[in-house]
Amino acid sequence: MVLVTVLFVVSMVFARKMIVNLIEGEFNNRKVEVFDQSVLAFNEFFNEKIPEISYYQGFLDSVKASGYANDVLRKNPFVEQILFYDLTVTNSDSVELGIKYNHLMVYPKNIISFGLDHKNRLVSQRKSSSDTRLYTEDFNNMVLKFVGFLDRVNDSTKMSDNDIYKVFYAMSAGKVSYMNIPRITDMLTYKRMMSIFDVPVMSYDQDLFMFIINPNRIKVKNVLPNLYEHITVVPIVSGNVSDQHFHLETELSLPGALSDYKLQFVSSERFINKEINRRFLPVSLGISLVYIILLLIAYLIYRNVIINSKLFQLQYDFINNLTHEFKTPVSVIKIAGNNIQSAENLSATEQKMYGKILDQEADKLNSLMNKLLSFAQIENKSIKPNKEQVGVEEFCAPIFEAVKLKYPDLNFSYTIDVQNDMVVDTTLLLSVFQNLIDNAYKYSEPQRKYLRIEMQQNKKNFVIKFKDRGIGINKKEFNSIFKKFYRVKNQFNQQGSIGLGLAFCKEIVDFMGGEIKVDSVLNEGTTFTLFLPLGPKKI
Incomplete structure (x- = not known):
């Protein structure tokens, strides 16, 4: 029982230590599950909603762009502002503002900003190029990538997903830019306009959207509330969210346009101990049940040993006492028999005395044998x-x-x-x-x-x-x-x-x-x- 008790204590300590290590491992490893759920809406927006722009093939006007922007802003709170560039691609020399590559000119006819006001109403504002100078570099890079890709286009060009992401997407911290993807025939036309001088003057429409992203508006979905007490979106260069000391801390950087921010996971010691105790309870109950069963087995073994010892002692005493009970009348009978055998002549008185002794002792033996026999018969229900x-x-x-x-x-x-x-x-x-x-x-x-x-x-x-x-x-x-x-x-x-x-x-x-x-x-x-x-x- 002492050995079982020692094993019980060791098992409980070992089990709790394993639970602690398990929870700490899960705390560091399962943050990806929270990350995936939290950025799911952003990924759907990036992979499904943005490419819808290409369906219009550059023919978006301010009204249709307004409808598209309204849908995006309301369904995706992390999109803080949308800039719509209504682009024209031409080989005309009469345009001065824009990006010119050889004979090809790309310039914005209109720049419209969309956003939601404090009453959650859609607000649109037409802007001049000077109003968007903060985003001029992004616009220039996007157009230069596009005209650079035109140099490589030919009749057999097939755009892969990698080409699309490289040419028609542009991502930087807090911004996602996307230009609608023209048909290959249109791009071949753009290439001729760019490289051949005497091509008739032509103009084509293209759409460019720039989405201003606010990572602080990403909705964190804590799918593991038992592991993570607080999950917050913080700048990647920041330290702890507060001066408070947390028992467990970990973090995970956000991707793409959210890359200046990270998800920070923290849990206090009290919170983690609560989860440790919750998981340890069924384990401790299981170990305790095994311990009780082993104690019961030990007790039964001990009890059987004691019972067998007592039974052995009882049987030993029974044999001793029974031997004594039999030995006394047998001894008296033997002594009486020897006296009768050795005597030459017995008087009538002596015969009567020895006869009475033999009769009494024989009755004692018979009574004892009958008692044992009757007890066995009654106990076995044989009579x-x-x-x-x-x-x-x-x-x-x-x-x-x-x-x-x-x-x-x-x-x-x-x-x-x-x-x-x-x-x-x-x-x-x-x-x-x-x-x-x-x-x-x-x-x-x-x-x-x-x-x-x-x-x-x-x-x-x-x-x-x-x-x-x-x-x-x-x-x-x-x-x-x-x-x-x-x-x-x-x-x-x-x-x-x-x-x-x-x-x-x-x-x-x-x-x-x-x-x-x-x-x-x-x-x-x-x-x-x-x-x-x-x-x-x-x-």
Whole structure:
């Protein structure tokens, strides 16, 4: 049990340590799940909503651009502003403002800004090139990438996803630019306009959108609230969100146009301990259950060892006492036989004396053998009770007379108050009476030899009480005295008792459908009570 207890403590400590390590590992590794869910809306906007611009093939006007911008701004809170460039691609020399590459000119006819005001209404504003000088570099880079790609276009050109992202997308911190993707035939026309001088003057429309992104408006979706106490979007160059010390901290940079920001994950020690305890509870209960089962097994093993030890001791005592009980009459018979054999002449008196001795000792052996045989037969239910109807006084009278003759120094009295006859096995019930009477005499001090037998009846049973003033029985032994081979340890049991008397009485009473109970006070006396089923009423 000590070993099991040590293993239990070690297992609990080890299990908690494993849970702590598991949670710390999950804290650092599962942040990707939160990241994926948090940037999902941005990825859908980037991969699905922005490419819709190409469906218009450059023919977006301010009204249609307004409708598109309104949809984007309302569904994607992280889009703070949209700049719409209504571009013209021409080979005319009359335009001065724009980007010219060889003979090709790309310039914005209109620049319109879209945004939501504080009342969540769409606001559009036409801007001049000077108003958008902050974004001039992004515009120039976008157009230069486009005209640079025209140099490589030919009849067999097929644009891959990589080409599209390189040419028609531009990303920088807080900004995403996108130009609609023209058809290959249009791009071949642009290439001729750019490289051939005497091509007739032509003009084509292109659309360019610039989306101003505010990463602070990204909605963080904490799909693991048991792991992360706080998740915030902070600038990538910032330190902790506050001066507060957190037990666990980790971070993950945002991609693309959000790259100047990061997701910061923090959890306090109290918060993490709550999750540790939540996960540790079922584990601890499982370990505790195993511990209890092992303790129970250890207890059962211990109990069986003790029971086997006691049983061995009882059997040892039984063999010793039984040997003593058999040895005494056998020795007396042997001595008497030797005396008869060695004597030349025996007088009539001597013959009578030796004959009485042999008869008495043979009766003792026979009585002991019958008791053992009867006990085994009753316990194994190999015999049936030989019940007969007998009057109570008729049954008791010879027993009580024998008591007075056998124990003249016993203060004996009795009362009989019954109306029915008994239907019992008189031989077996006689053995019960004799055992209880003998015990009352045997386990009493010389000056306290007392026995009173009271026979009454109630509606269902005869109630027979044997009251003595003997040494008494400890209450702790009430459940054991009716077990075979069990002997109460006292000075009266030192000289020959095989521990079958009361067990024999209980087996007989149970055999006849009755019950036996005991009530006792140490050094004051004991009362054995028999309950036997009623027989027919006297006529």
